[in-house]
Amino acid sequence: MKKIFILPFLVVMMTLSFNVKAAPGLDETVEFMVNGDNGWPHKKKWSIDQCVLTITDDTKLEPWKNEKLDFNKVIFSTAKGKNQANGSSSVEAECNGECWEYYNLGKNLIKRKNFFMMAPVNIDRFGKAINNFITFCPGFKSAF
Numbered sequence: 001m002k003k004i005f006i007l008p009f010l011v012v013m014m015t016l017s018f019n020v021k022a023a024p025g026l027d028e029t030v031e032f033m034v035n036g037d038n039g040w041p042h043k044k045k046w047s048i049d050q051c052v053l054t055i056t057d058d059t060k061l062e063p064w065k066n067e068k069l070d071f072n073k074v075i076f077s078t079a080k081g082k083n084q085a086n087g088s089s090s091v092e093a094e095c096n097g098e099c100w101e102y103y104n105l106g107k108n109l110i111k112r113k114n115f116f117m118m119a120p121v122n123i124d125r126f127g128k129a130i131n132n133f134i135t136f137c138p139g140f141k142s143a144f
Helices: 002-019 026-035 123-134
Strands: 045-049 052-056 064-070 074-083 089-095 100-104 108-112 114-119
Touching: 026 045, 026 052, 026 114, 026 123, 074 123, 089 123, 100 114, 108 114, 114 123
Parallel strands: none
Antiparallel strands: 045 052, 052 064, 064 100, 074 089, 089 114, 100 108
C-alpha cells in the first residue's frame, strides 16, 4: 500500500522542482537595471564591487558620464519610482552621505547625497529588479 503512494508523490515532487525558477543573480539583476531587455540606443558598460556600481558611457548621448552609485549608503525605504514619457523609468532615494557621483557633460565631477537611477523599462519591472537587488545589497538601514 505504501509503495502505491510513493510513486505519485515522487512524480509530483519532481514536477514541482522543475517548475521552480531561481531568482536572478546579482550580475543579471544589475544588467537589467542598467540596460533593460534591449538596452538604450546603446549598451552601457558597468561593474559592481562591494555594492558600488560604476556605469561607463562612452557616447555623447548622456548628460552625465561615468556614474558611481554607492548602494551601501542608499536608504531604500525612501525610494520613489515613476514612469518617464519615453517608456523608461526612474527611482530616487535619500542617502546616508554622498552616494551618487558623475561627471556632468563629461567635465565637472558632481557628488550628490541623493540617489537617482534610470532604466529603459517601466517602473513595475524596474521595481522588481530593485527588490531583487536589495537581497544582495540591502543599502543603509535606518530605524526610521
